[in-house]
Amino acid sequence: MKIQKMKLTLISRCAFLLAILFCHFNVSEAGPGLYLEVAAGDQARQNCVVSIPLPELFKNQKHLTLFRLDNKQEIPVQIDQVGERKELVWILREPLPAGATRKYQILTGGAGNQQKEQVTVNDDGEHLHVKVDEKPVLTYNHAIVKAPKRDEAYYDKSGYIHPLYTPSGKVISDDFNPDHPHQHGIMLSWRKIIFEGRENNGCDQKSQ
Numbered sequence: 001m002k003i004q005k006m007k008l009t010l011i012s013r014c015a016f017l018l019a020i021l022f023c024h025f026n027v028s029e030a031g032p033g034l035y036l037e038v039a040a041g042d043q044a045r046q047n048c049v050v051s052i053p054l055p056e057l058f059k060n061q062k063h064l065t066l067f068r069l070d071n072k073q074e075i076p077v078q079i080d081q082v083g084e085r086k087e088l089v090w091i092l093r094e095p096l097p098a099g100a101t102r103k104y105q106i107l108t109g110g111a112g113n114q115q116k117e118q119v120t121v122n123d124d125g126e127h128l129h130v131k132v133d134e135k136p137v138l139t140y141n142h143a144i145v146k147a148p149k150r151d152e153a154y155y156d157k158s159g160y161i162h163p164l165y166t167p168s169g170k171v172i173s174d175d176f177n178p179d180h181p182h183q184h185g186i187m188l189s190w191r192k193i194i195f196e197g198r199e200n201n202g203c204d205q206k207s208q
Helices: 151-155
Strands: 003-014 017-030 033-039 049-054 063-066 073-075 078-080 085-092 099-110 119-123 129-130 135-141 160-164 175-177 180-184 192-197 199-200
Touching: 063 085, 085 199, 099 192
Parallel strands: none
Antiparallel strands: 003 017, 003 049, 017 033, 033 099, 049 085, 063 073, 063 099, 078 085, 119 129, 129 135, 135 160, 175 180, 192 199
């Protein structure tokens, strides 16, 4: 049996604190899959995002299945593209005490075994459409969205989120509201900007 040493990144979220911690795990080849052993290290872990470089064995796979060995539970897992590198990502939901380890097995799985909770992002050239389980979550507008009234072209806007959906599919954001046409979904605008030597109000588009 061949044992490989690799690095594991745990991203621990607690209130407003985001800590990135490093530890190690073992990967052993075992027929059609791999066994992983994740170590908590010096502190307890829960609801941590776990990411590892995609093992070479699975470089041509689009869908994988991850099993927690102690309770035979299938864990949602997905393959992310990070620059030129692919990573395997899942969430360590249940508590893992300090100093403890947890074992998993990764198996190949076809499209029919794809996790329903998988997050997908589609870029149509103007918008990033984010979905979970094929249900819309939000749209990020990275191209300019034109104002409905073309005599108010100063309200054209890009770089904001709209629409934003509830889990039931209801849209809870707004855009180009008649009372506040300068407010666009979820956005960030600075009220005092110095651009090309002159002061601008990034929130009050009409004043420009």
